[in-house]
Amino acid sequence: MLEVRDINNHYADLHVLKRVSITVKQGEIVALFGPNGHGKSTLLKTICGLHPATSGSITFNGQEIAQSPSHTIVEMGIAYIPEERHLFGDMTVSENLNLGAYNTRAHKSIKQNLEFVYETFPRLAERKSQRCSTMSGGESRMVAVARGLMSEPSLLLVDEPSIGLSPSMRSAVFESLEKINREKGITILIVEQEIRDALKLSSRIYMIKKGEILFERPASGLDVSEIEKAYF
């Protein structure tokens, strides 16, 4: 489904991604581990077109997207849920969700998607008309995930969904991701620091360090200590 090949990317003079290649197959949940500042988030931003690669190729369902603008990529079915959330703070929850369905494809099925999103996050259904800038960290994380789902993606890129959340909120978010994958068949590529939680969720993992892919493993039977060792 997603084929990233020999991607290089920079921030000014900083070489952040070095010949990175990963693949994600239809229906999988793939986790991306690695220390902070080693290129995980940049890889997601590269795929979704927010920070296009300096070289290399990315194909999505066979189409080259490495240099496509982000609005084209969203239209094709890739949704990115940023760690920073980037919500529209002065708008209500439902206005944020409606804008999530901005692309023409998602606009047609806005009703069903709203239903699914409110069923997945009942808390948001209670707060439809609350302004997002007044919500707690966990709630705004839910809005960010829900807004991503409203774009009717087939591939969801999630950047550290659990960061700064209470344990109960964290498991609520992870459960919702699993439900999204199971019930909607949405493929997920997730960057996460909570290794144990992410391992339970995913089928495969990539370890990224200093901008390079260190290794790739199936998630089942994987030793957490092996990953933790790679962090240092």
Place this chain on the structure above:
Amino acid sequence: MESFANAIVSGLISGSLYAAMALGLTIIYGISRVFNFGHGIVALMGAYTAWLFVQEAKTAGLPLLAGMVVSCAVLFGFGMLVYQVAMKPLMKKANWEISTVLFMLGMGILMENVILQLFGPRVKSIPVFAEGYIKVGMVQINWHELIIIGIVLAAIVLLNLFFKVTRTGQSMQAVAQSAAGAKVVGIDIERIFGLTFGLAFAVTGFSGILLGTKYFMNPHIGWEWMVKGFVIVCFGGLGSTNGAIYAAIILGVVEALATLYLGAMWVWPIWFIIFLGVLLVRPQGILGGRV
């Protein structure tokens, strides 16, 4: 008492004109974060385009309203052009904030001189909508000014509807609140910026036409309009349309009262004392940060 009441009314009239003028400035800043230092000249371009149209169309019998529509369309196109040719590449540069301001300033000076070449230095004015006046109690008001207030109110209502109801208006609000968020949901923000410049230039040109019907105009008056617009949007809160409207009304009334009791020379000093005072107490303006 009679002169006080008439001063308040005349303050409300100029306030609504200033509101219309400040709207264009605050729309561009609120959405694209570009501060249009050529703002006054854009207003003047709208006024001169309408003036030209009305002069040429006199024989054809076309009314001022038609001239306004044509002028707004021309300014919309000019705004899109300025974005495509200059803002789009400049906004990708690291120091875009200062380079866009300088470009707009330079464009203003250029267009001021284009207007001077085309129309000459002599003072012009656009004919009024209607002659005559009505008297309500002790207040006397020109039909023309009543129509101006009506048009400005209609424009504000229409703009609000546009931002609330239409898809493009909503995406403009989204970009204003979080450009990154707008990209994430798949909004083509360069397209939105282009439309924003078109819309803001059209609104600014529209306000210039109204100003040109109430006051005189020459190729240099744009800078005075510019300074007024600048004070209003900073007072109201940069990027806040409602703030700009309130600020314009307040400053319009202050202007009329200052003229009545102290003389016209006092208008600028009092404006700036209020403006600087507000900035010291509330640097974000009265309604800062909201479109």
